[in-house]
Amino acid sequence: MIRVAIKLCRAATSVVSLPTPRTTGRLSLSLPPPFRLLHDGINGADANPVARQMINYAISHARSQKSDESYAQGLLILEQCLSTQSSEVPDAENSRGLVFLAMSTLLSERGDFSEAIEKLQRIQDLKHSSLGIKVAAMEALVGLHLELGQDDTSTVVADKCLELVEKDVPKAGGGNPLVLSVRAKAAKGFVELIRGDLQLAETFLQGREETEGSTGSVVLSYGEFLHATQNLSLAKEIYQKVIQGVAENKDFSDLNAVAACNMSSAEVLLAATCALGQLEAHMGNFGGAEEILTRALSTAEDHFGSHHPKVGAVLTCIALMFRRKAMQERSSSLLIQEGLYRKAIELLKAPQLETDDREAKVDRRDIVALARGGYAEALCVQQNRKAEGEKMKTWAEAAWRNSRLSLAEALEISESSSKVPVIDARTCRAL
Numbered sequence: 001m002i003r004v005a006i007k008l009c010r011a012a013t014s015v016v017s018l019p020t021p022r023t024t025g026r027l028s029l030s031l032p033p034p035f036r037l038l039h040d041g042i043n044g045a046d047a048n049p050v051a052r053q054m055i056n057y058a059i060s061h062a063r064s065q066k067s068d069e070s071y072a073q074g075l076l077i078l079e080q081c082l083s084t085q086s087s088e089v090p091d092a093e094n095s096r097g098l099v100f101l102a103m104s105t106l107l108s109e110r111g112d113f114s115e116a117i118e119k120l121q122r123i124q125d126l127k128h129s130s131l132g133i134k135v136a137a138m139e140a141l142v143g144l145h146l147e148l149g150q151d152d153t154s155t156v157v158a159d160k161c162l163e164l165v166e167k168d169v170p171k172a173g174g175g176n177p178l179v180l181s182v183r184a185k186a187a188k189g190f191v192e193l194i195r196g197d198l199q200l201a202e203t204f205l206q207g208r209e210e211t212e213g214s215t216g217s218v219v220l221s222y223g224e225f226l227h228a229t230q231n232l233s234l235a236k237e238i239y240q241k242v243i244q245g246v247a248e249n250k251d252f253s254d255l256n257a258v259a260a261c262n263m264s265s266a267e268v269l270l271a272a273t274c275a276l277g278q279l280e281a282h283m284g285n286f287g288g289a290e291e292i293l294t295r296a297l298s299t300a301e302d303h304f305g306s307h308h309p310k311v312g313a314v315l316t317c318i319a320l321m322f323r324r325k326a327m328q329e330r331s332s333s334l335l336i337q338e339g340l341y342r343k344a345i346e347l348l349k350a351p352q353l354e355t356d357d358r359e360a361k362v363d364r365r366d367i368v369a370l371a372r373g374g375y376a377e378a379l380c381v382q383q384n385r386k387a388e389g390e391k392m393k394t395w396a397e398a399a400w401r402n403s404r405l406s407l408a409e410a411l412e413i414s415e416s417s418s419k420v421p422v423i424d425a426r427t428c429r430a431l
Contacts, residue, residue: 051095054081055102062106066305071110078103093126097133101260104140108261109304113144116261120144132258135161135180139217140261142187146194147262147427149365149401155195158188186218193225194429196404201225216242216268217259217426223272227279227422228404228431236279242272262426270299271425274314281321282420284328293318296425309364312347313428315340316371320411323374327413334378341375353395365399366430367423372396373407402430 054077062074082099085092100119107116123129123137138161145154165177165184189204205222223238246269259265277293280286293314300311319340326333350368362368373396379389400407402421410421410430422431 048085048092048095051081051085051098054078055098059102059106063303068110071106074106075103078106093129094133097123097126097129097137098258101133101136101140101258104137105260105264108144109308111309113148117141117144120260131165131180134164135183136258136260136263138164139183139187139259139263142191143262143427146191146429147364151191151195154191158184158191161187183218186221189225190221193221193228193431194424194427196402196431198225198229198404216246216265216272217263219245220268220272220275220426224275224422224424224431227275227282228420230418230420232279232283236276236283239272239276239279243269243276246272266303267426270296270303270310270314273299274317274425275422277321278317278422281324286321286325286329289321289325290318293321300425307347309348310425310428312344312371313364313367313423313425315344315347316367316374317423319344320370320374323378323411324413334382337378338375341371341378344371345375353391362399364428365401367428369396369399369401369407370410370421370423370430373400373411377411404431 058074058077058081061077062071064070078099082096082103085095085099100123104116104119107113107119120137120141123134126133138157141157142154142161145151145157161184165181185204189201192198192201192204202225205225219238220242223235223242226232226235226238246265257265259268261267273292273296277289277296280289280292297311297314297318300308300314304310319337322333322337322340325331326337345368348364348368348371350372351362372392376389376393376396379385379392382389397407400410402410405419405421409419423429424431
């Protein structure tokens with residue numbers, strides 16, 4: 001099958017009908033067809049039609065079994081596709097850019113962030129690719145660096161993206177200048193939102209949701225800003241708008257919607273669903289929250305596989321929802337919470353509790369600290385497990401890095417609380 005795909009990739013002009021890869025497991029009805037965002041908007045001279053078809057095929061095959069082998073085969077197809085894009089062909093650099101976006105997405109899904117970042121950086125060396133593709137690459141770089149906890153680097157990339165758009169918008173080919181400017185500003189606003197500067201984040205995010213052609217990622221970031229500032233009713237409308245927009249493929253109308261890695265449509269849909277579930281819990285609508293978060297869990301499992309760390313992030317949201325529900329309803333769900341926290345911590349690949357070095361590298365540190373902090377409180381109310389809970393609480397407090405609120409504030413449950421934590425499933429960060 002791989003040999004056939006490679007031969008097809010070498011086709012110069014004909015439109016190829018590819019076989020459908022074998023799939024296993026459940027398929028989420030809420031997710032768009034695999035990786036549509038990388039090619040639906042690229043028409044005419046923007047990209048080679050065979051390259052677009054091969055990208056879709058490679059991504060579909062990689063995700064068909066969600067195994068190391070299927071992802072390796074998908075990347076092999078993309079490598080071969082990349083090698084066939086001659087520099088003499090007018091659309092070659094856009095095609096190469098799309099292949100790099102596809103590669104980086106597959107690599108990031110498997111947790112190989114360094115290679116994913118390297119592929120995205122190579123796009124900036126393509127002198128004749130469209131501005132839309134370059135903005136997509138820089139937006140994805142911002143997202144990956146945030147997920148890695150490299151906030152200073154993400155700031156530098158976001159600033160460069162703004163500078164690039166301001167410089168090249170007058171001569172931008174293959175992209176709507178207004179939309180690309182909005183995306184660049186939203187990337188900067190998202191960085192500031194993650195870093196806890198809500199006032200600065202607002203200047204880059206407010207009003208972007210009304211701009212024609214705004215992508216789901218742009219609108220989602222504004223919704224999370226509203227959520228963090230407790231404008232819950234408007235945030236709910238924004239989240240619903242994002243979910244509906246992605247489901248109806250409104251984001252795939254042109255080149256401006258190209259995206260990759262944790263900024264892609266599938267991850268935006270997951271994040272919007274997860275955020276909406278958290279919001280319902282914050283509003284006390286626990287029945288709705290459980291239903292929506294369960295849907296987010298199914299989406300994460302369908303897209304990434306049941307053992308992916310992002311499944312652990314959604315499980316943490318569900319556990320926190322049950323904790324909030326138990327406290328407000330004066331009921332008990334300790335066994336449910338404990339099971340969810342334990343599974344989440346396992347999937348997040350949290351280090352041993354004995355790892356007490358505050359500077360030790362902890363992947364997805366925000367979520368691990370929240371999961372262990374919530375788990376610790378569930379243990380501390382049990383007299384025979386209080387010592388274990390206190391040890392876990394000490395670790396979680398040392399690991400917590402959020403500048404906007406303390407771990408205690410993030411776990412606090414009261415109507416008078418002035419702050420609520422919002423877990424962004426794209427980057428596995430707490431706002």
